[in-house]
Amino acid sequence: MGNRVKIIGAGIAGLSSGCYLQMNGYETEIYELHNIPGGLCTGWERMGYTFDGCVHWLVGSSPENNFYSLWNELINMKRQKFVDHEIYNRIWDKNGNKYIDFYTDVDKLESELLEKAPEDESLIISFTRAIRRLKTLKMPVNKAREVMGPLDGIKTLIKFLPYINTFRKWHKLSIEDFSVKFENPLLREGIRALFVPEMAMLFILMNMAWMANKGAGYPIGGSLKLSGNIADRYEKLGGKIYYNQRVEKILTYEGKAKGIKLASGEEKSADFVVSAGDGFNTIFNMLDGKFKDKKIDKYYDKYKVFPSFMQVSLGLKREMNGIEPNQYLPVPGNLKIDDLTTINYLGLRIFNFDNTLAPKGKTTITALIPTKNYKYWIDLKEKDSKKYREEKKRISNRIVEVLEDKFGNIKNNVEVTDVSTPASVIRYTGNWKGSFEGWILTPELGFGQMDKTLPGLDKFFMIGQWVEPGGGLPPAMMSGRAVAQMICKKENKEFITKSF
Numbered sequence: 422m423g424n425r426v427k428i429i430g431a432g433i434a435g436l437s438s439g440c441y442l443q444m445n446g447y448e449t450e451i452y453e454l455h456n457i458p459g460g461l462c463t464g465w466e467r468m469g470y471t472f473d474g475c476v477h478w479l480v481g482s483s484p485e486n487n488f489y490s491l492w493n494e495l496i497n498m499k500r501q502k503f504v505d506h507e508i509y510n511r512i513w514d515k516n517g518n519k520y521i522d523f524y525t526d527v528d529k530l531e532s533e534l535l536e537k538a539p540e541d542e543s544l545i546i547s548f549t550r551a552i553r554r555l556k557t558l559k560m561p562v563n564k565a566r567e568v569m570g571p572l573d574g575i576k577t578l579i580k581f582l583p584y585i586n587t588f589r590k591w592h593k594l595s596i597e598d599f600s601v602k603f604e605n606p607l608l609r610e611g612i613r614a615l616f617v618p619e620m621a622m623l624f625i626l627m628n629m630a631w632m633a634n635k636g637a638g639y640p641i642g643g644s645l646k647l648s649g650n651i652a653d654r655y656e657k658l659g660g661k662i663y664y665n666q667r668v669e670k671i672l673t674y675e676g677k678a679k680g681i682k683l684a685s686g687e688e689k690s691a692d693f694v695v696s697a698g699d700g701f702n703t704i705f706n707m708l709d710g711k712f713k714d715k716k717i718d719k720y721y722d723k724y725k726v727f728p729s730f731m732q733v734s735l736g737l738k739r740e741m742n743g744i745e746p747n748q749y750l751p752v753p754g755n756l757k758i759d760d761l762t763t764i765n766y767l768g769l770r771i772f773n774f775d776n777t778l779a780p781k782g783k784t785t786i787t788a789l790i791p792t793k794n795y796k797y798w799i800d801l802k803e804k805d806s807k808k809y810r811e812e813k814k815r816i817s818n819r820i821v822e823v824l825e826d827k828f829g830n831i832k833n834n835v836e837v838t839d840v841s842t843p844a845s846v847i848r849y850t851g852n853w854k855g856s857f858e859g860w861i862l863t864p865e866l867g868f869g870q871m872d873k874t875l876p877g878l879d880k881f882f883m884i885g886q887w888v889e890p891g892g893g894l895p896p897a898m899m900s901g902r903a904v905a906q907m908i909c910k911k912e913n914k915e916f917i918t919k920s921f
């Protein structure tokens with residue numbers, strides 16, 4: 422049986438699948454449209470500053486967390502430093518006078534919320550009780566569900582049994598639905614800002630439980646370094662990455678994947694093809710919609726995807742020491758982003774906790790803005806590049822004003838301004854609608870699980886955020902690991918891994 426695997430995309434899923442397949446004796450090549458690895462897990466350098474475009478937390482940052490040993494197969498975790506933030510987010514009131522801190526420590530969080538919003542006591546207690554409950558949950562991560570036998574299934578079910586009531590209660594409730602129950606307006610805003618409002622509460626509670634256990638820290642060096650380290654691991658395991666290579670078609674013959682066709686027209690044959698790139702493009706363009714069923718259609722017709730972000734990044738020639746890094750600031754008078762998006766709050770990251778991202782004595786700041794009209798930005802960039810630049814300038818100027826009013830001494834210190842839009846996300850990662858994390862785990866989608874194979878197509882697999890609803894770095898990494906397990910199983914080979 423042949424062992425040549427062609428992988429589409431050098432995001433975390435593609436790199437992970439490449440590493441695990443190399444560990445298991447497969448000969449792999451990754452074809453990546455961009456000129457660097459990482460996909461969405463990226464950052465960009467401008468005049469000595471690095472603007473991080475992704476990782477806020479990496480689930481699995483401490484040895485007590487089950488994901489740790491898996492990451493340690495891809496990166497040397499002992500060498501990777503992490504920062505555990507004391508505060509997940511500081512939410513300011515509309516006048517910018519009062520704030521609530523969402524502490525990562527659950528006891529501190531509870532005291533803070535009770536002190537600042539005593540009228541919401543029972544909701545606060547039920548919120549923090551759920552975090553405490555989920556702190557004891559250990560996710561079974563070693564064996565992919567696709568290769569589990571009935572006994573493994575029963576064992577997993579038994580592990581989850583004590584949490585069933587917590588799961589049932591919180592997966593039916595979106596962040597938005599939970600937030601409107603609060604009487605205190607500031608706490609209501611804070612709950613709403615926990616994550617994308619459509620997402621089921623359960624998933625943010627799990628994140629908060631991981632943070633409370635100090636198992637979801639920020640990796641020093643950020644996304645660029647993280648992706649670079651995994652790409653390095655892949656190449657050291659003997660894999661090859663071809664950059665600036667857009668895959669246009671997946672070649673099939675008699676219901677089997679046979680290889681890929683690049684934008685240059687060149688064809689590459691393979692024994693297996695793994696798509697770790699965008700889901701929509703893979704199914705509907707690269708495979709011409711020939712291998713799908715109603716379940717797949719339902720996802721693409723019906724389910725919601727995470728929005729595309731605009732990111733305003735600033736390089737400041739000053740220190741910002743002692744200032745809370747994660748803040749949610751009001752934008753007085755609101756700020757129109759595009760014809761469907763107006764914001765009244767701004768999510769801010771002040772990178773005073775990672776001095777590798779700016780020259781000495783300087784600081785990077787990023788503001789992430791979820792947009793509702795990714796098409797507007799694509800059209801504008803294509804049809805009126807002057808206005809595209811002007812719009813980016815208008816928005817970044819306004820954000821600098823908001824920061825000036827809040828912190829002072831900002832405007833004069835801005836050395837670099839960089840604005841990325843949904844058009845940038847699509848150009849560099851090819852993600853459908855510029856989505857930053859694939860399918861939102863809404864209450865409607867629940868624990869949605871998707872297949873990593875397509876109906877009627879053998880020797881082909883799909884991995885990454887478009888087959889792992891909820892997205893994120895651990896699912897991307899795990900789906901790469903899963904596909905190696907699936908291919909090994911198919912070929913009756915024992916799956917092996919190598920750790921640092």
Ligand SMILES: Cc1cc2nc3c(=O)[nH]c(=O)nc-3n(C[C@H](O)[C@H](O)[C@H](O)COP(=O)(O)OP(=O)(O)OC[C@H]3O[C@@H](n4cnc5c(N)ncnc54)[C@H](O)[C@@H]3O)c2cc1C
Pocket residue numbers: 429430431432433434435452453454455458459460461462474475476477478479480666667668669697698699702730789849850851852857858859884885886887892893894895897
């Ligand atoms: C702002 C932001 C913050 C985030 N914060 C976090 C966080 O704190 N924690 C967390 O866990 N997750 C976070 N995420 C989510 C996480 O980054 C993604 O879910 C994850 O990186 C997805 O990885 P992937 O490999 O599935 O997909 P992608 O990263 O999209 O990788 C796909 C790759 O395939 C390439 N590609 C696509 N089409 C083709 C083609 N035709 N030919 C060749 N190559 C192609 C792309 O260029 C890309 O490199 C964040 C994301 C963003 C944008």
